[in-house]
Amino acid sequence: MLIDKDSKPEDTILFLSAQILLKLKKHGRINLALIENIYEEINKKQPYFKFNLALNFLYLIDKVKIEGGDLVYVSKKNENS
Template structure:
């Protein structure tokens, strides 16, 4: 993943992914219908497409999954539940 050196760190997809992962981990399960509320809780100034890209990144690295309309945190194999 390339990070633009001219961007503020808090505006990057990698940073937003980390913030999003912390929120999802604290809730462990979130209804997809309320995902935009989660985005606003993190930083309402960021455009939703950046959060969607962050969510795609987390899905690709197997940190989140979708089960029955819910977004679910996927713990590491050695992480306590």
């Protein structure tokens, strides 16, 4: 993943991924229909496409999964089973 060195750290996909992961870890699972509420809690000024890219990144590194319409945090315990 390339990180734009001209951007503020809090505007990067990597930072937004970490923020989403913290929220998801706290809640355990979030209904996908309500994911925009989480985006707004993190930063109302960021465009949704950046959060969607952050979710894609988390999915690719196996930190989140989708189950029955919910976005679910994947803990290390779940990865081994």
